[in-house]
Amino acid sequence: MTEEISMDEVGKGQGEQPAEGSEAVGVEAARGTEVTGRLPRWEGKARAKVNLVLRILAREEDGFHQIETEFQTLDLADDISIELSPSEGVSLEVEGVPAGDLGEAEDNLAVRAARSWLEAYADLREPHAAMPFPGIRIRLHKAIPHGAGLGGGSSDAGAVLRGLDELHGNPLGRGRLVELGSALGSDVPFFVLDEPRALGWGRGDRLLPLSALPARxxxxxxxxxxxxxxxxxxxxxxxxxxxxxxxxxxxxxxxxxxxxxxxxxxxxxxxxxxxxxxxxxxxxxxxxxxxxxxxxxxxxxxxxxxxxxxxxxxxxxxxxxxxxxxxxxxxxxxxxxxxxx
The missing domain is CATH 3.30.70.890 (GHMP kinase, C-terminal domain)
Structure with missing residues (x-):
């Protein structure tokens, strides 16, 4: 069992320096990161989840309910690749589902996560400092059924936040990523952690990673x-x-x-x-x-x-x-x- 991760840790990890030997744009040679030519790329899995326990608690004044849950990830997963681009903007390509089945790209959680990360990263840079690769290309192969309570969209968003931070040398850190994830959806902070199992409470943004159970x-x-x-x-x-x-x-x-x-x-x-x-x-x-x-x-x-x-x-x-x-x-x-x- 490891430490609780919560909004209280926001800010930890900010300003961390890329490892020695990184690319000029701050690309860290992290697991899942591949540098092809001049376009850094990250590839990873966005796993489905199930709730082994889900308790719905009191409703707050703003209409949201507190919850207590135990998350467990599955091997069932979407495949995600992120490629940095010199062209501004965030683009999304989706395979594995009929065209338009996930709605407009602008509303997709993976796109919203990328934009959220860009805004947070901009706050860390020197005023008016240019980004060498201001564009993001996301390729998503869907395997998790959407709209089923398996966390597919939230997992995609968590993977995008992790991937972008790894590509740039982890400038935001896990605590800040949890905060960004919380603003996107109640399950996203869990997927930011990339842990197989965790307790979650509050709105899902207070988390305690748990030791993994034997695979079944x-x-x-x-x-x-x-x-x-x-x-x-x-x-x-x-x-x-x-x-x-x-x-x-x-x-x-x-x-x-x-x-x-x-x-x-x-x-x-x-x-x-x-x-x-x-x-x-x-x-x-x-x-x-x-x-x-x-x-x-x-x-x-x-x-x-x-x-x-x-x-x-x-x-x-x-x-x-x-x-x-x-x-x-x-x-x-x-x-x-x-x-x-």
Whole structure:
């Protein structure tokens, strides 16, 4: 287990100098960074996540809810490359999804992350100092289904923030990147950390990286519909109002509760499940099928609509996969594994 990363650390790492031997533009020879000719390039993975635990707490005056969650990344990932360019502007090329399926490029979280990083970096430079490579070309190959509670867009944004900082010698540092990520979305700070597992609370911007659990097979099932996050919160609020339930308070975790898959299963939960399964009974059917074939846990991820199951063996996962294909042929089923580092 390592240290908590939060907004309190903003500013740490600013002004760090590139390593000796870096390119003239400050390109650090970091993992995933490749210098081709005069155009530095970074390549990396943007992993999907699932929520092993997700508790929705009190609503604040500005309408946002506090949360408590345990993030776990998967091997399922988007591929991202970032190339610096002498031409100003941020461009985005997307493969793996139909044209326009992700909306306008200007609204894409990867583009917004790049612009956010550029603005933050400009604040560190001398006034009127020119950037040798003011342009950014992002190439994104999508493998993570979008709009499913798997964090695909947020993971892309986190990878772009990490990649740009590495390309320039880490001038902002992780604390500042977490701050930038928090302004983009509640899951982005976790992906900035690039850790396999972490506790998150507040709005997801307070994080405690956890030691990785042994990798296990995972089956992700996506029904043929999506659930928007605002709708999920409205549905949960309506359920709690009808049942006379208030919003939960925070929970104290003992250190031993964080170790091992058996302890994960004991405390695994998702506050959205009951309300959304009433709205979409298919979600409950998927989760019950995964559970029947040995998934521990079997949960809704985030606010859905993806449902995942963690298995002890590949054979159990394959049996569940065949059953889901038989009983719910319209669902998309993706085998993967939990990331272990």
């Amino acid at each position: 097979p995972v089956l992700v099932a996506l029904p043929p519909f999506r659930i928007s996050t605002p709708r999920a919160y409205r549905t949960l609020a309506g359920q709690r109002e009808r049942e006379g339930l208030g919003w939960a308070g925070g929970r104290l975790l003992e250190p031993e509760e964080l170790n091992g898959w058996s302890r994960v299963m004991e405390r695994s939960s998702n506050d959205f499940e009951a309300a959304l399964e009433r709205l979409h009974p298919e979600l409950l059917g998927i989760r019950q099928t995964l559970d029947a074939f040995g998934a521990r846990p079997a949960r809704l991820s985030g606010s859905g609509s993806a449902v995942f199951g963690v298995f002890e063996s590949e054979s159990d996962m394959e049996e569940a996969r065949r059953e889901l294909r038989a009983v719910l042929p319209e669902a998309r089923v993706i085998p993967t594994r939990t990331a272990a580092g």
